Amino acid sequence: MSHRLPTYFVSHGGGPWPFMKEQYGETYDLLEASLIDIRRQIGDVKPAAVLVVSGHWEEKELMLSSGAQPPMIYDYGGFPASTYQVKYPAPGSPQLAERAAALLAAAGHAVSLDPQRGFDHGTFSMLYPVYPQADVPVVQLSLQHGFDPLTHVKIGRALAPLRDEGVLIIGSGLSYHNLRQFGPEGRLASHQFDDWLQMVLKLPPSERTTALLHWGEAPYARNAHPREEHLLPLMVALGAAESEDAACVYHEDEFFGHLAVSSFRFGEPVAP
DSSP states (O other), X not given: OOSOOOEEEEEOOSTTGGGOHHHHTTTTHHHHHHHHHHHHHTTTOOOSEEEEEEEEEEESSEEEEOOSSOOBOOOOOSSOGGGGSOOOOOOOOHHHHHHHHHHHHXXXXXXXXXXXXXXXXXXXXXXXXXXTTOOSOEEEEEEETTOOHHHHHHHHXXXXXXXXXXXXXXXXXXXXXXXXXXXXXXXHHHHHHHHHHHHHTTSOHHHHHHHHHTGGGSTTHHHHOSSGGGTHHHHHHXXXXXXXOEEEEEEEEEEXXXXXXXXXXXXXXXXX
16 A cells, blocks of 8 residues: 555444444444445555554553454443354454554553454444455554553554554544443533544644643543543544644534534545
8 A cells, every 4th residue: 555544533332333233223323434434535445454542452561462363352241142242353463563563662662462362342343334344454552551641642653654554543432431421411521522622633733732632621521531541542543643634534413312422533535
């Protein structure tokens, strides 16, 4: 692939939603359409691999999934029995895991490989609409405990060369993640925080990074993210395309009837 790929932060939805169309009806239609459109934006050319920074994997030090055939991780509860049998049989990429580990180590990050790590739902549910044939290799990267925003921006900076090597970098989280306030009580916080995100991501790059590093000062920040593991993948996606423009590629004001949620792209699409 000769083009530099953009990076993405996607709001990945809840649990195994792509496998529950009958139960959810039209709830996820807009999100699904935005994920499918990622394929168009990168020119309908399969990337060499996808590197996913999942909000569902945290480690003391950075870890990369390095198995050739990663298993499934059903990290959710209370869903139909069939959703604990779904498979997303994408291959792993030991070569990409080693390449990413080398880039991270060269930038001063402690990093290890995990050949046993499987795909959690922040990866397989989000990727299923993008590549339903599961024919693109996938590697997961953990978050680092402590959730330091600057650390995760630096992680993205270290991984930036992968974009020129045909690797699609996706931060998978949620722009609003307060499961105790996921109904009408979350409307104000989700809308206020989303408005702030939309404003900040339009700032010049240096100002944008500074603002995001201080995300906790945003309106209703801790209401929107009592624990920030679903926001930190945004920092990695930003860091990997730090000097490039951001664009909102998915937005709803009434997700589950009440919530504002968004996804963003950093860098230009390959296809107009």
